[in-house]
Amino acid sequence: MxxxxxxxxxxxxxxxxxxxxxxxxxxxxxxxxxxxxxxxxxxxxxxxxxxxxxxxxxxxxxPSQLGVRTKRVVELLSKRILAAEPNIESEQAVNLAEIVLADGAGIKLAKPRKKKDAEDDQGEEVLQESTYLLFMGNRQYDELASIAVEASAQADAKAAIKNSKKRIKKIITDDRSVDVALFGRMVADDTDLNVDxxxxxxxxxxxxxINPESDYFTAVDDAKQESEDEGDSGAAMIGDVEFNxxxxxxxxxxxxxxxxxxxxxxxxxxxxxxxxxxxxxxxxxxxxxxxxxxxxxxxxxxxxxxxxxxxxxxxxxxxxxxxxxxxxxxxxxxxxxxxxxxxxxxxxxxxxxxxxxxxxxxxxxxxxxxxxxxxxxxxxxxxxxxxxxxx
Structure with missing residues (x-):
């Protein structure tokens, strides 16, 4: 044998x-x-x-064979929902995306932390993000968008999505994107979604x-060089960058x-x-x-x-x-x-x-x-x- x-x-x-x-x-x-x-x-x-x-x-x-690694999962899924059903309002698409990801898939979402000294959002909605980088296939996003569209036609979309929890989990666990399979995925909140x-x-x-070296560089102000009064060999900026x-x-x-x-x-x-x-x-x-x-x-x-x-x-x-x-x-x-x-x-x-x-x-x-x-x-x-x- x-x-x-x-x-x-x-x-x-x-x-x-x-x-x-x-x-x-x-x-x-x-x-x-x-x-x-x-x-x-x-x-x-x-x-x-x-x-x-x-x-x-x-x-x-x-692209259908590849994944996306991002925290901006709500934004990405809501765009797929709108692409699948343009008649859905943008605000509704965002809400559906949040429900599918949080209640359906069990992915922890939160508003992104505001940057220090950042100006007010002036009324612009800040979408929730996953609390970690989520690596998931493009096909998975499309299939999750289909579930969201189906649920939107029901009287209680949230309940419909919750009833599809097993189906949602299966979609994610069956992720066969080439890059996800090669480089893996870790979901701290649900190890069943992990991919080795x-x-x-x-x-x-x-x-x-090797011995690292440093490049001392200067930058010349073009407008100053063209001026008859100010033209000289001086630099407008100096700095250095290490290299090897x-x-x-x-x-x-x-x-x-x-x-x-x-x-x-x-x-x-x-x-x-x-x-x-x-x-x-x-x-x-x-x-x-x-x-x-x-x-x-x-x-x-x-x-x-x-x-x-x-x-x-x-x-x-x-x-x-x-x-x-x-x-x-x-x-x-x-x-x-x-x-x-x-x-x-x-x-x-x-x-x-x-x-x-x-x-x-x-x-x-x-x-x-x-x-x-x-x-x-x-x-x-x-x-x-x-x-x-x-x-």
């Missing part, structure tokens, strides 16, 4: 050199950093790379030691089995995995991007499919690499994977690599390079679908 695959886990390992920039700031405005292996490293938090990854999803998938994340994203760190430049090791993984548990379809799961790989590889945090134009693409991408467990290879860089950074980082990454695979018997089921330039040649010890990212995505989707069908 053929042994069935037990797990299907997709790993994405990336080496990427960025231009000087401040991709991800801390509370003081400085680029985030971490001490690793006794040396200062540049760091980009997982959250800072998850958001641009989700934004790329919008280019790759239909099937993707994990590590903080990116530089493979080399580094070769980053980026890592993420997707547990296709857990993702399939949520999406409930092998082909849909395979497509979601492929979308994640493509989006994660090509995304870039936007922090101060207009100042630094730091957007780059990776020098090396290694995608593994494993049937055992996910393995972060960051230990390859516990000792900071020396120039040439990409070449030596590639060699360290390959050496680390080969040693771990041999020591623990966790050789990947399949590996794809994309590499740019001669500095990444050592990666071909892991697999033959492929011609494009799309070839990797197609290969991953096909293998994931085949393995999930066998289970």
């Amino acid at each position: 053929t042994k069935q695959p037990s797990r299907t886990i997709i790993e994405v390992h990336i080496l990427q050199t960025t231009a000087p920039g401040n991709l991800n700031r801390d509370d003081t405005g400085s680029p985030k950093s971490v001490i690793y292996g006794g040396a200062m490293r540049a760091r980009v938090s997982s959250q800072a790379w998850k958001r641009p990854t989700r934004q790329v999803f919008r280019e790759l998938l239909d 994340a099937s993707a994990q994203v590590a903080h990116a760190i530089s493979v080399q030691e 430049a580094a070769t980053f090791y980026r890592y993420a993984n997707v547990d296709a089995n857990r993702l399939n548990d949520t999406l409930g379809d092998a082909d849909a799961t395979a497509k979601a995995v492929g979308t994640f790989v493509k989006a994660f590889v090509s995304s870039m945090p936007q922090g101060k991007i207009n100042t630094f134009a730091h957007g780059t693409l990776p020098e090396l991408v290694v995608v593994n499919v494993r049937d055992s467990q996910a393995v972060n290879l960051v230990g390859a860089f516990e000792r900071p690499v020396e120039p040439d950074y990409v070449e030596h980082a590639t060699e360290a990454l390959v050496r680390r994977e080969q040693e771990l695979d041999t020591a623990y018997g966790i050789q990947p089921v399949n590996t794809w690599i994309i590499r740019v330039g001669e500095d990444t040649k050592a990666a071909e010890q892991l697999a033959q390079k492929v011609s494009s990212l799309q070839e990797v995505v197609s290969g991953v989707e096909s293998l994931v679908a085949d393995r999930l069908v066998q289970e």
Whole structure:
């Protein structure tokens, strides 16, 4: 009897050199950093790379397959109600949305806290918001809007919505939006609405030691410069901004089995995995991007499919690499994977690599390079679908 695959886990390992920039700031405005292996490293938090990854999803998938993460749930649902039934008054749509969310779904709502020194609302209604960011699919909002419209035709709309509580909960718990399934959802008030994340994203760190630098800048007043009386070389504004430049090791993984548990379809799961790989590889945090134009693409991408467990290879860089950074980082990454695979018997089921330039040649010890990212995505989707069908 053929042994069935037990797990299907997709790993994405990336080496990427960025231009000087401040991709991800801390509370003081400085680029985030971490001490690793006794040396200062540049760091980009997982959250800072998850958001641009989700934004790329919008280019790759239909909106009906995606979710919205927001506190402004009443506003969003009331707009869907009005779109479904334009004859409903705006005030009624808001009231229906509040009842569906609070009484039907059990989501805690409250008026947003007024900003300090903010002016009076001058009679403008301030809509209630959820007390936490709620990540929910577009399809769910449309289905909840349908319930609200149905209830609006009843003599007691509130009672009708309350009687639909089980149906409302089922709509939310059956959320099969790709990004919700990948990144998860936590609802503190009702754990039944939680969705376990099937993707994990590590903080990116530089493979080399870095020393943050500061850019002292000036801004010139154009009108003053054009004046014959006032024209001079003085600046109208001065300031400074911290930045760094580094070769980053980026890592993420997707547990296709857990993702399939949520999406409930092998082909849909395979497509979601492929979308994640493509989006994660090509995304870039936007922090101060207009100042630094730091957007780059990776020098090396290694995608593994494993049937055992996910393995972060960051230990390859516990000792900071020396120039040439990409070449030596590639060699360290390959050496680390080969040693771990041999020591623990966790050789990947399949590996794809994309590499740019001669500095990444050592990666071909892991697999033959492929011609494009799309070839990797197609290969991953096909293998994931085949393995999930066998289970």
